[in-house]
Amino acid sequence: MAPTGEQHLLSTEIVNNGIELSGPDAGSLTFSVRVRRRLPDFVQSVKLKYVKLGYHYLINHGIYLAIVPVVVLVFGAEVGRFIKEELWRTLWDSASGYDLVSALAFSCVFIFTLTVYFLSRARSIYLIDFTCFKPDDDLKATKDEFIEMARKSGKFDEASLEFQKKILESSGIGDETYVPKSIMSPEKTATMKEGRAEASVVIFGALDELFAKTRIHPKDVGILVVNCSIFNPTPSLSAMIINHYKMRGNVLSFNLGGMGCSAGIIAVDLARDMLQANTNSVAVVVSTEMVAYNWYPGRDRSMLIPNCFFRMGCSAVMLSNRRRDNSRAKYKLEHLVRTHKGAHDASFRSVYQEEDEQRFKGLKVTKDIVEIGGEAIKTNITTMSPLVLPVSEQILFFTTLIKKYISGNSKSETSTSTLEKSWNNAPSSSGTKPYIPDYKLAFEHFCIHASSKTAVNELQRNLGLSNKNMEASIATLHRFGNTSSSSIWYELAYLEAKGQVKKGDRVWQLTFGSGFKCNSAVWKAVRRIKTPSDHNPWLDCVERYPMAAHSQFSQVNPLT
Structure with a gap:
């Protein structure tokens, strides 16, 4: 019998816990059932309306x-x-x-x-260069040191510490990630003072390197976009940057807050729109998150999870629409597709900032986050496919679609059997499995948001990618942890440090986060990216990868 949709989303494991020692069931075996939630199987369901939406974009352009x-x-x-x-x-x-x-x-x-x-015709948007901030070594913390800092803060009971320790052990995060030392303080860390202090360190560190790399003066920047989900002070972070670098008075500044881990591409989208409306301009996009300000000191387990994954990080990207920058740029923006599932209540509340029973503020992550995120990712990928896939893959895709439609009609006489309903059903009704295109034919490199080991493994399985394709995501999660909206830039920096990006290569950046949102950006390398000699966070450790990271990922991929 073919699996149902629910069986695709959930897997169960029966565990023998031993023998009941007392009570009416004394002497009998006790069992517990663990339910492991998984991403929806992309191979079994594709919504036709999103395929049509992708072709609508293609025709318009x-x-x-x-x-x-x-x-x-x-x-x-x-x-x-x-x-x-x-x-x-x-x-x-x-x-x-x-x-x-x-x-x-x-x-x-x-x-x-x-x-x-x-x-x-839309103006070409060039990525001149980018930087990723690397904190000082005294901010490094192993997993054991992280738990010890949490214990010294006196904010957690032993059950909460043990829960965080178990999450860390299976997270895919290594022992060289960076955390603010303030989290070990018994005092409150979610203060404006701590937030501004951390923001100054990571943001100015990334921007100093960017201006040094590109040799573009801050006063030449016409557009500034800053995104930070949790920490949003007044004056804004964008105003803080303008004040620090004494930027010109007519700079167009924007500050994006509360948009989660996918805000990095949203910020690029906003910068692109502004560059299309303002000729001969340069834009800077800053993506970051404040770890100490987001530190949760309570006991709610669903709100303790972000403590275990989020780490210090920041990226700064220089974009331009000036044609003369084509010769010095690294990449050209090809496509950008955004998907928002916030209209559905479950998606809207899947990652939700609120207060617990003790009035401690934190991010609550629901148990359905994997399924909800998977639906958003599937929608985004399906919409983007017509823009990026070669014609051969699209022909195979639609051939299978038509076969399934014809087979469905021949076996069903109901008037409600539409094409989309037929496509969304499990393959048991017609015996024809949907054809999932080979995205390795559309992209040479993949930068998929390194949120957790579970998400990385599930996306790898669903998209049929090899460990080599996921190498940048796996290595970034292990070395820097989940740096929120800046993680995809650490991944691209990894590919550059490895010397893997050649002229004409296409890079797919895929992000997802609260809302629930999923966004994709496709970049094309306009020249061969030489191995950098400075301003790359991977230079002192890149030779240790991928083995250092893959050793902690239990999944064995037959495609490798």
């Missing part, structure tokens, strides 16, 4: 590319006939000016179409 070839063909045929038969005679013979008028008319149409195309 390609309408002028479809018109120009037609005009060129018509114009070329007319000019060819015109030259062959009577070009010179018409030019000098005023009595026969009809064909000249026709040629001029076609020329005007051709020039007008080209003008409309170039004026309507």
Whole structure:
């Protein structure tokens, strides 16, 4: 019997706990059932409406590319006939000016179409360079040191400490991540003073390196976008940056808050829109999160989980729409697709900031986060596929889709059997499995948000990726932990440190977070990225990877 949708989402494990010692069931064996939640199996369900949405994006962006070839063909045929038969005679013979008028008319149409195309075409967005902040070594903490700091703070009972220890052991996080020393203080850490202090260290550290790398003066920056989900002081973090670097008075600044781990790509999207509206401009995007300000000192286990995963980190990205920057840029933005599931109550509350019974503030993570996140990821990937997949993969995809539709119609006479319902059903109804495209044909490199080992393993399984494809995500989680919205940039820095990015390579950045949101960005390398000599957080440890990280990931991938 084919598995049901619920069986795809959940796996169970029966554990023998021993023998009941007392009570009415004394002498009998006791068992417990562990339910392991998994991402929805992408192979078994794809929503057609999101495939159609992706093609809608493709058609909207390609309408002028479809018109120009037609005009060129018509114009070329007319000019060819015109030259062959009577070009010179018409030019000098005023009595026969009809064909000249026709040629001029076609020329005007051709020039007008080209003008409309170039004026309507979105400006190319170049990524000049980026940096990822690496804290000082005195902020490093092993997993044991982390638990010891939590114990010294006096804020947790032994049950809470033991729970955090178990989470850390299975998290995929290594022993060199960075945490603020203030978390061991018995005093309250979620203060504006602590938040501003941590923000100054990570943000200014990343920006100092960025301006040194790009040799662009802060006063030349026309657009500034800062995203930090939890810590949002007044004046804003963007104002703090402007004040520190004495930026010009007409800089367009934006501060994004409460948007979770996927805010890094949202910030890039906002910067792209602003660059499209402001010619000859440079934009800086800063993505970070404050660990100490987000530290939860209570006992609610669903709110203790973020304590175990989030670590210090910050990224700073320099974008430009200036054509002269093409020669010095590293990447060009190809596509950006955003998905938001906040209209559904369960998705909206899957990661929710609130106070517990003791009035301690923290992030509450629901048990359904894996399934909810999986639905958002599936929607985003399905929408993006028509924009990035080669034609051969799309033909195979739609061939399977049509086969399933025909097979479904032949076995069902109900009037409600639509194409989308047929596609969403398990394959047992028709015997035809959906064809999931090979995304390795669309991208050379993958930077998937390193939120946890479970999420990384499940995405690897669903997308059919190898350990090599997931290497950057696995290594980043192990070395730096979950740095929230900046994690995808640590992953890209890893690929550069390994010298793996060549000219023409496509990089897929996939992020997901509270809301619930999932966002994708596709970058194309405009030149070979040489192994950096400085300003890369991986330079002192990259030779130890991937083995240092893979040793802690229990999943064995047959695709490797």
